[in-house]
Amino acid sequence: MCGSSPPSALIHKSLAVSFASPPLAFDESDAPAGPSLWSSLTRITLLTLGFLLLAVGFVGALLPGHLGVPLLIIGLILVLRTSRPARRRFIHLQRRHPKIVFPIRRLLRREPEVMPVFWQQVLRTERMLLPRRWRHARVVRRRLMRGRRADPADAAADGEFTLLPAE
Secondary structure (H helix, E strand, C coil): CCCCCCHHHCCCHHHCCCCCCCCCCCCHHHCCCCCCHHHHHHHHHHHHHHHHHHHHHHHHHHCCCCCHHHHHHHHHHHHHHHCHHHHHHHHHHHHHCHHHHHHHHHHCCCCCCHHHHHHHHHHHHHHHHCCHHHCCHHHHHHHHHHHHCCCHHHHHHCCCCCCCCCC
16 A cells, blocks of 8 residues: 555545544434333244144044144244244245145145145045055046036046937
């Protein structure tokens, strides 16, 4: 560095301070508005209720009947809506284990797809637990759906043909 450069060139722009005006007294009305006491209490209450529902739902899901699953979902909704760290962890889990978290995401939507998620879990459980020759859920569903079709043109369009009784 040469001695002819002005001293202001040596100071970083973010460190430059102006002493032209006298310091002002701190006014509370100029302070950035943080969350009010009421909103903080509401958030803490909802978060606590969410964790409580998660705990009760987990215990209920392990019992026969799986009545704790709706409580798990409601608790998860409350926790994810009120806690940013929980939301970040949920997104991390979603990226790491998409096959496990995807059904939960489908149930957390505004209009949840309960029956498709339930059916997918039945098929997945059947595939994990039963040997191939004992699996019947897919066949039962196909028979039920075939009986629902009212228009024979729909069945023909799908490539299925039905025999008509002889008159």
